[in-house]
Amino acid sequence: MAKRSYQQHCALAKALDLVGERWTLLLVRELLTGPKRYKQLIENLPGMGTNLLAARLRDLQGAELVAHDGTSYSLTERGAELEESVVALARWGSAALAEPIDGELWRASWNVIALKYAFRSDLAKDVVGVIEYRIDDTRVQARIKNGTIATSAEESWKPDVVIEANGETLLALSRGELKPKEAEASGALAVSGDRRLFRSSLRVFRAK
Amino acid sequence: MAKRSYQQHCALAKALDLVGERWTLLLVRELLTGPKRYKQLIENLPGMGTNLLAARLRDLQGAELVAHDGTSYSLTERGAELEESVVALARWGSAALAEPIDGELWRASWNVIALKYAFRSDLAKDVVGVIEYRIDDTRVQARIKNGTIATSAEESWKPDVVIEANGETLLALSRGELKPKEAEASGALAVSGDRRLFRSSLRVFRAK
DNA sequence: CCGGATCCGTAACGATACTG
DNA sequence: CAGTATCGTTACGGATCCGG
Numbered sequence A, B: 001m002a003k004r005s006y007q008q009h010c011a012l013a014k015a016l017d018l019v020g021e022r023w024t025l026l027l028v029r030e031l032l033t034g035p036k037r038y039k040q041l042i043e044n045l046p047g048m049g050t051n052l053l054a055a056r057l058r059d060l061q062g063a064e065l066v067a068h069d070g071t072s073y074s075l076t077e078r079g080a081e082l083e084e085s086v087v088a089l090a091r092w093g094s095a096a097l098a099e100p101i102d103g104e105l106w107r108a109s110w111n112v113i114a115l116k117y118a119f120r121s122d123l124a125k126d127v128v129g130v131i132e133y134r135i136d137d138t139r140v141q142a143r144i145k146n147g148t149i150a151t152s153a154e155e156s157w158k159p160d161v162v163i164e165a166n167g168e169t170l171l172a173l174s175r176g177e178l179k180p181k182e183a184e185a186s187g188a189l190a191v192s193g194d195r196r197l198f199r200s201s202l203r204v205f206r207a208k
Numbered sequence C: 001c002c003g004g005a006t007c008c009g010t011a012a013c014g015a016t017a018c019t020g
Numbered sequence D: 001c002a003g004t005a006t007c008g009t010t011a012c013g014g015a016t017c018c019g020g
Helices: A011-019 A024-032 A038-044 A050-062 A083-094 A108-118 A167-174 A180-186 A195-204 B011-019 B024-032 B038-044 B050-062 B083-094 B108-118 B167-174 B180-186 B195-204
Strands: A066-068 A073-075 A129-135 A138-145 A148-152 A161-165 A189-193 B066-068 B073-075 B129-135 B138-145 B148-152 B161-165 B189-193
Touching: A011 A024, A011 B024, A011 B083, A011 B108, A024 A038, A024 A050, A024 A073, A024 A083, A024 A108, A024 B011, A038 A050, A050 A066, A083 A108, A083 B011, A083 B083, A108 A129, A108 A138, A108 A148, A108 A167, A108 B011, A129 A167, A129 A195, A161 A167, A161 A195, A167 A180, A180 A189, A180 A195, A189 A195, B011 B024, B024 B038, B024 B050, B024 B073, B024 B083, B024 B108, B038 B050, B050 B066, B083 B108, B108 B129, B108 B138, B108 B148, B108 B167, B129 B167, B129 B195, B161 B167, B161 B195, B167 B180, B180 B189, B180 B195, B189 B195
Parallel strands: A129 A161, B129 B161
Antiparallel strands: A066 A073, A129 A138, A138 A148, A161 A189, B066 B073, B129 B138, B138 B148, B161 B189
């Protein structure tokens, strides 16, 4: 049975033919932070049937967007090029990120995407350093240099400043809804290391 | 009945909750080139049932992404902010744009999106002018200034150069697979007006 | 236990017919 | 023209089962 296609000679339609089905871009999101095993994927995608995950992985391998080495799945180069699209959609969707709803899943690793879409290159021209966020025992790093950003879900670099907080606090900070002083005073936020870099980070990462 | 949701506290998941369903982003693509009537939409989205189009339009109005004035549908400001995401996905998908397959739909207005994703701001710093493409009787304009681009599916500006060709020819040109001289000699391409701006356009619009 | 495959009920989709 | 109604088909979602 041929796969369902929009049958349009249009770049957007071609993209959606490949990654427009339910769950697919969330699966890509998971793999953007590094190779994952089947079990890890199913844990971060509750509600997705195991059969469906297997089918998606098979299709994505067929499209050469995902590779499988026997133990874990990873994005191919072409698959990783979806990052721009994922980040653009997440930037748009971030406006709809309200208070976490009861029962909603949350993973610290998703903040790697948040760092990308919240990063304001134009405000970061003279910022240099490695920032490590510690969110519920998960560490996420951002390396800023020359107005560019690199991120990692592992401990890839030696951090200049370490910022500990939960997801809600970080979101409120990046939106300017919460003052760092207050957050630190209340114990919701802890900063150690280069405080100047921390202050720069508040300027450089801006949700809307 | 509550609408199906990913139930994740994640910006990407929120975006996909709103516009991740089948046909939705293609519908947004149609509205990105200006307000459209119901009939125009259904004509550019063959395969989509009329009931489904009506349901999508209703949902999008509920999410305040689309407005309806009685005769035509248009994007709200928030809806128009999806352009970045649509362009990013189209840029990624453009690599999969091969020869048009028999039976595939094609619309000249989709080239407005193509102009956006193919535009190389860094190569356009000193390019100024209005380019009009005439593709199968449809006119698409691009206005370039200071490394930025504005596009239009209507005749919004007075063109400095007019480029006539079909979609395949333009795609081949933008990919560098076809030389302008040959295209003009064969009659597949006609250029009138500022030829210098035409040459600049070949540099500035680059598919991959 | 991991990595699926199989089965089956439900919801979404797609085509067509019909209506104000 | 702009939808609604209906209905068959496909995709999804949950549970269970199975081989390594």
